[in-house]
Amino acid sequence: MAAETTRSGLVFCGGCFLLLLVLPPLLDLAGQQYLLSLACRALIYGLAASSLNLILGYGGMVSLGHAAFVGIGAYTVGILARSGPGSGLVAWPLAVVLAMLFALLTGAVSLRTRGMHFIMITLAFAQMVYFFFTSLETCGGTDGIPLSGRNLLPGLDLNDDRVFYYLCLGLLTLLLFLLHRLIHARFGRVLVGSRENEQRLQVLGLATFGHRLLAYCLAGGIAGLAGALLANLGEYVSPSMLHWTRSGEIMVMVLLGGTGTLAGPVLGAFVLLFLEDYLAMYTEHWMAILGPVLILVVLFARGGLYPLLAGHGRQR
C-alpha cells in the first residue's frame, strides 16, 4: 500500500540516497565543485517541499503561503547574526519555534476555510510577512541581511561546504524518516482521512480541526528550519525568500515530484533546481522551456515524477 514499502520504491530511494552520499567526492573528481552548493540548495528546498507535502499531499490543505515560514526561519537567523555568527543550537530551534508559532496563529484562522479561500488566505498572510520584513529598516528593508559567516555548531565547521552539505543531507533524511512514521501512525491516518472525508471522521468522533492545525504547525516548523539552513547556505537573507513566487516554486516541487509520496517532493526540488540551472546556461528565457515541461508532467505523469520513476502508483 505505501509507496515507500514497495520494492521498486525502496530500490529507487536507496539508490538516490547513496548517490547523494557520494556526490561531494564525485563532484570533486569531475571538477564541478560549484554544483555542490546547488545540490545543497536542492536538499534544503527538498526539506521545505516535504513540509508542504505534509499538509498539501497528506492533509489536502493547498497552502500558497509556505514562503512565509521559510522566510521567518531565515530572518530569525539573519537578525540574530547581526552581532556576529551565533550558535546554531540557539538560532535554529528559535527559527523553528517562531515559524511554528506563526503557523499556529494563522492556521487557527485559515484552517476554518476551504479550497480557494484557503489558498487566498494563506497567500494573504504570507504577503503580510513579506511587507513586514521588507519595510523594516532593521531587517535590511528590500536589501536583506548579509551574514558575516555561518552559524556555529559544536564539533562541526559549517563554513566547510562539505560539512554543511552532509548536515543538510542528515537533517533531511532524519525528517523524512520521522514524517514516514508520522504518516503511518494514528495521527497520519486521521490527517489523510480528513483529506478524504472530514465530515465522516467527525461523525466518528474525531476532532479533525486539532489534527489539521497540528500538522500545519509541524509543516511550518520544518519550513522554518529550511529557511534557517537557506540563510546559512548563501550567508545572506534575502526578501525574495518571502516572496509569494517562492511559495509557488515550492508547490511546483511537490506537484512535480509527486504529492502524497515521501520522496517525491525532494525529487521535485532536485529536478526543478537543476533544470533551472541547466537551462539558464543556454538561454535567459529558461522559463519558456520549463513551463511546458511542467505542463507535460502534470498532464502525463498525474501522480508526479516519483511514481513514474519508481514504477508504481501514487501512495494515498
Added chain:
Amino acid sequence: MSGPVLQLAGVGRSFGGLQVCHGIDLALEEGELHALIGPNGAGKTTLLDIITGLLAADSGRIFFRGRDISRLPVHRRARLGMARSFQVSSLLPSFTVREHLALAVLAGQGSGYRFWRPVASDPALQEPAGELMARVGLMERAGVRVEALAHGERRLLEIAMALATGPELLLLDEPMAGLGPASARELAGMIRRLKASLTILLVEHDMKAVFALADRITVLVRGEVMATGRPEEIRNHGKVQEAYLGSPC
C-alpha cells in the same frame, strides 16, 4: 439508568422558506429499536443530521442521557456514544476496508495524537477491526479499496464503522436501501441481534423490515410527527394509512 437515551423537544429547522422539520418531539428509551418512517422529503435524514450535529436546529433542544447536547460540535456528540451510518455511503475513497475500520476503532478509543507506531501493525486497532470485518462478513475484502467495493459491501462497511466506536445509540439511515433480498434479510438479522445491546433509531423504507424489527415507530410527514406508537398501533392508524402506507401491510 432511567429516562430516555435520546430526547428531542420541539426541534425545528428550515431552509430559506422551506420548513423541513417542525416542532418534533421524540424520545428513545433504553434498548429500544425505534423506527422513523415517512414519505420521501418528510425530513428524516435532516432530523438525523440535526441529532448528529451536522446541521444546527433553528429551534428546540436535544438531550442525550439527560444532557443538553444542542450546541455540542459533531465529534463531541459522537464521543458521548452516538454513531451513525449514512444513507448515501460516506466513505474514504482511497482507504481499504481494513483501513476504514482501523480508523473507526481509533476514533472510538479517543484521539489520533500518536505519532510513532504504525496503525497497520498495532494490535489494539487491528484486532477489533478484524472482529468487525468477520462480524459483517467483509473479511475477504479487507485489502480492497472502497472504490472497488460493491454497493451492498459499502452498506455493510458503513454499519461496521458505526459499530466500531462502541456506541450506545446507533442511528441507521436506510441501511437496506439498494440491497438484494438476501442481503437485506441478513442485515435485518444483524440489526435484530444488535437490539440486545444498543438503542437504535432506524430510518428505513422497507416496511416489512420496519414492522418486523421495530419496538416503536414514529411517522414523519412533511416535517411533523403524525403518530408514534407500537407497530400494530401504527398499522391500524387511520391517518397514517391514508397518508403513507396506502394499503395495510
